[in-house]
Amino acid sequence: RPGRRDSAGPRLAGTDHGERPRPARIRRALVTVAAAAAAAALGLLFTPVVPFLPEAAGPNSPVVGAGGPAVRPRFDAQSFFTQTVSPRATVSPLVEFPALAAGREAGPTLIVRSEQPVELLRAVTLPDFDGVHWTTSAAYRRADQRLPPPPDRVSYREQEISVHVENADALAWLPTVGRPLALSVGGLGVDESTGDVVVPSDRPAPESYTALGAVPAVDQTRLIVDAPTPAPRRPIYTLPAAVRAAATQATATARTPLGRVEAIRDLFLRDGGFRYDTSAQPPGGHGVYQISQLIASHRGTAEQFASAFAVMVRELGYQARIVLGYRVPAGDRRTGDYRVTGRDVHAWAEVLFDEAGWVAFDPSPRDQQSTDEIDAVERPAGQAPPAADPTGDQQAAVTANGSGVIGATGASRPEISEGGSPGPAAARGGGVSPVVVSAxxxxxxxxxxxxxxxxxxxxxxxxxxxxxxxxxxxxxxxxxxxxxxxxxxxxxxxxxxxxxxxxxxxxxxxxxxxxxxxxxxxxxxxxxxxxxxxxxxxxxxxxxxxxxxxxxxxxxxxxxxxxxxxxxxxxxxxx
Structure with missing residues (x-):
C-alpha cells in the first residue's frame, strides 16, 4: 500500500526525519547492557570452578608428555579468563620452621594414603633470597582440577595420594608428591612455574583431597654429562668470607659441574663433620648470618643446611632454590596410612640442570645428630649416605620415595670378626657342608x-x-x-x-x-x-x-x- 511503503522507506534508509526512540526502547537497551555486564562478571567469577568437558577427540586420544597413564588434557575455560588470587599466608613459610619442628606451633596433621611408598611431601617452592629470608614472589591464578605439567624435557613418573587434613585452618599450601598434575578439588591457586598449590584467602582449606603428582625420575648416568644452568645475575647480598672459603675448599678437587654441586652437599652430609641439631632449642633463621653460624659451629637444622647449600651453589654461579615440605614417617602397619604432623616439617634444595630440570639435593645430615643419641631421628627409608664414587650404572631416579632427591645406596659389609678375618660363619670347619646349607x-x-x-x-x-x-x-x-x-x-x-x-x-x-x-x-x-x-x-x-x-x-x-x-x-x- 502506498501509505505503508512511504512510512517504512525512510526508516530503512536511516532518514527518520527527527523521530526519536521511545522511552521503552531505551529501557530495554539499558536492561540488555546491564544483563550482559552481569553475565560477564559472573563468568569471570565462576569460570575457575566450572568442570572441564572432555575434548571431542574422546578418551582414547593420544597424550603429549611423559609419565604414567594419563589422558589428553581437557578443555580449560581458564585459557580465556585468568583470575589471580591472594594466598592465605603473607610471610615466608620457612620462618615457621623452628616452631613447627619443635611443636610450639600447631601445624596441619595429614593422613596420607598411597599405593606406592611416600617419604617426602613438597608444599612450597622458595626461589627468592635477599640475604635474610627465602621467599616466593609467585603470581597465583585460580586453578581447577587440571594443573600445568612440567616442561617436556623433564622425565617423571606419576603417583597419586589421598590426603585427609586435620586442623585444616593451619594449611597454607597443599602438600603433594612431586609436582601436582591434577587435584580432586578446584578453586585454589596455582603457581604455573613451579606447580605449587596455595590456599587462597577467599577459600577454606580442603579437609580432604586427592592429588596426582609428577615425581622426577633423574638418571644419574645422564646427569653426569648434564650441566647446571648458570644463574642469570649475581646475588644482591654479600656472602661472608668464611662461607665462600668453605665452598671453594669443598669444590677444589671436583672435576665436573655435577661434581662441584655434590661436593657442597657432601660437605654437610659426610666430609665436614656437621651434625643435625636435635636439642630443645635449635637455632632458627636461614639468612646469611645463620649460614655463617652453621659453618662455624657445624650444627644446624634442615632450615640452615638447605639454605647454606643453595647459597653456596649460587656462589658457584648456578641456579638453586629451597623447597619446604614434610618428611613422611613410617606408615601404619595395619592400615598402611601415613600420619604427618608439623613436627615432620623439612626443607631441602633444588638445582636447575639444562636437561634434567630441577633436581633435588638434601644436604641435612639426619644420621649425624648433635646429641649423644646419634640415631634418635631415623633416616628416611631407602635413603643412604651418598657413595664415594658413583658408578655409571647407578640411578638417581630413586630417592627417598622417588621424590627426586639425589642419593645412593650404601654397599653391605661382610661379617668381620674381632681379629679382622671373616666371622665365625665363614671360618668354621666341620659341621654341615656349606653347599648343602646353600642348596x-x-x-x-x-x-x-x-x-x-x-x-x-x-x-x-x-x-x-x-x-x-x-x-x-x-x-x-x-x-x-x-x-x-x-x-x-x-x-x-x-x-x-x-x-x-x-x-x-x-x-x-x-x-x-x-x-x-x-x-x-x-x-x-x-x-x-x-x-x-x-x-x-x-x-x-x-x-x-x-x-x-x-x-x-x-x-x-x-x-x-x-x-x-x-x-x-x-x-x-x-x-
Missing part, C-alpha cells in the same frame, strides 16, 4: 616364593578393589590390568599412556585379549578426568573387565606359561 636355603626360598607370590598378588587385588571411592577403585582395576600384562610377559611400562598400552597389547595378543584392555583404558581415563563426580561410571564394570582379561590370558597361554605368570614376581617389582 637347602635356595630350596626354602623357592618354596616360599611359590606360596607367597600368589598370596601377595591376591591381597593387592583385594585392597585395590576395596579402596574408598569409585574413581580409586577404577584406578586400582587399571593397575591390576597392567600387572597382569606384565606377569604374562608383555612389554608394558608404567610410562605408557592408555593408548600406547592398548596398542602394545594389540600387537602381541589376539583381539580377544586386546578388547577388554581397550575398554578398561577408556573407562579409566574417563573416570580420572570425568567432568563431574556423578559422571564417573560404576567400578563394577572395570573389575569385570579385569576378570575377562585374566580369563583370556589364561586361555591363550600353555599350562607352563600360565604357571610362570602366576608365580612371576614381575608385577611386585617397582614399575
Amino acid at each position: 637347602a636355603a635356595v630350596a626354602a626360598v623357592g618354596a616360599l616364593a611359590i606360596g607367597v607370590v600368589p598370596v601377595v598378588k591376591g591381597v593387592r587385588g583385594r585392597r585395590r578393589r576395596s579402596r574408598p571411592g569409585t574413581t580409586a577403585q577404577i584406578v586400582g582395576a587399571y593397575w591390576e590390568m597392567v600387572d597382569q600384562l606384565r606377569d604374562a610377559g608383555l612389554p608394558v611400562r608404567a610410562t605408557h599412556t592408555g593408548g600406547e598400552l592398548a596398542a602394545v597389547v594389540e600387537r602381541h595378543r589376539s583381539p580377544r585379549v586386546a578388547a577388554p584392555v581397550a575398554e578398561l583404558v577408556a573407562v579409566h581415563e574417563y573416570a580420572v578426568f570425568a567432568p563431574t563426580p556423578g559422571a564417573v561410571p560404576s567400578s563394577d564394570r572395570a573389575w569385570v573387565l579385569v576378570a575377562v582379561l585374566r580369563r583370556e590370558l589364561r586361555t591363550g597361554l600353555p599350562w607352563h606359561r600360565r604357571l610362570a605368570a602366576r608365580l612371576s614376581p614381575a608385577s611386585l617389582r617397582p614399575r
Whole structure:
C-alpha cells in the first residue's frame, strides 16, 4: 500500500526525519547492557570452578608428555579468563620452621594414603633470597582440577595420594608428591612455574583431597654429562668470607659441574663433620648470618643446611632454590596410612640442570645428630649416605620415595670378626657342608616364593578393589590390568599412556585379549578426568573387565606359561 511503503522507506534508509526512540526502547537497551555486564562478571567469577568437558577427540586420544597413564588434557575455560588470587599466608613459610619442628606451633596433621611408598611431601617452592629470608614472589591464578605439567624435557613418573587434613585452618599450601598434575578439588591457586598449590584467602582449606603428582625420575648416568644452568645475575647480598672459603675448599678437587654441586652437599652430609641439631632449642633463621653460624659451629637444622647449600651453589654461579615440605614417617602397619604432623616439617634444595630440570639435593645430615643419641631421628627409608664414587650404572631416579632427591645406596659389609678375618660363619670347619646349607636355603626360598607370590598378588587385588571411592577403585582395576600384562610377559611400562598400552597389547595378543584392555583404558581415563563426580561410571564394570582379561590370558597361554605368570614376581617389582 502506498501509505505503508512511504512510512517504512525512510526508516530503512536511516532518514527518520527527527523521530526519536521511545522511552521503552531505551529501557530495554539499558536492561540488555546491564544483563550482559552481569553475565560477564559472573563468568569471570565462576569460570575457575566450572568442570572441564572432555575434548571431542574422546578418551582414547593420544597424550603429549611423559609419565604414567594419563589422558589428553581437557578443555580449560581458564585459557580465556585468568583470575589471580591472594594466598592465605603473607610471610615466608620457612620462618615457621623452628616452631613447627619443635611443636610450639600447631601445624596441619595429614593422613596420607598411597599405593606406592611416600617419604617426602613438597608444599612450597622458595626461589627468592635477599640475604635474610627465602621467599616466593609467585603470581597465583585460580586453578581447577587440571594443573600445568612440567616442561617436556623433564622425565617423571606419576603417583597419586589421598590426603585427609586435620586442623585444616593451619594449611597454607597443599602438600603433594612431586609436582601436582591434577587435584580432586578446584578453586585454589596455582603457581604455573613451579606447580605449587596455595590456599587462597577467599577459600577454606580442603579437609580432604586427592592429588596426582609428577615425581622426577633423574638418571644419574645422564646427569653426569648434564650441566647446571648458570644463574642469570649475581646475588644482591654479600656472602661472608668464611662461607665462600668453605665452598671453594669443598669444590677444589671436583672435576665436573655435577661434581662441584655434590661436593657442597657432601660437605654437610659426610666430609665436614656437621651434625643435625636435635636439642630443645635449635637455632632458627636461614639468612646469611645463620649460614655463617652453621659453618662455624657445624650444627644446624634442615632450615640452615638447605639454605647454606643453595647459597653456596649460587656462589658457584648456578641456579638453586629451597623447597619446604614434610618428611613422611613410617606408615601404619595395619592400615598402611601415613600420619604427618608439623613436627615432620623439612626443607631441602633444588638445582636447575639444562636437561634434567630441577633436581633435588638434601644436604641435612639426619644420621649425624648433635646429641649423644646419634640415631634418635631415623633416616628416611631407602635413603643412604651418598657413595664415594658413583658408578655409571647407578640411578638417581630413586630417592627417598622417588621424590627426586639425589642419593645412593650404601654397599653391605661382610661379617668381620674381632681379629679382622671373616666371622665365625665363614671360618668354621666341620659341621654341615656349606653347599648343602646353600642348596637347602635356595630350596626354602623357592618354596616360599611359590606360596607367597600368589598370596601377595591376591591381597593387592583385594585392597585395590576395596579402596574408598569409585574413581580409586577404577584406578586400582587399571593397575591390576597392567600387572597382569606384565606377569604374562608383555612389554608394558608404567610410562605408557592408555593408548600406547592398548596398542602394545594389540600387537602381541589376539583381539580377544586386546578388547577388554581397550575398554578398561577408556573407562579409566574417563573416570580420572570425568567432568563431574556423578559422571564417573560404576567400578563394577572395570573389575569385570579385569576378570575377562585374566580369563583370556589364561586361555591363550600353555599350562607352563600360565604357571610362570602366576608365580612371576614381575608385577611386585617397582614399575
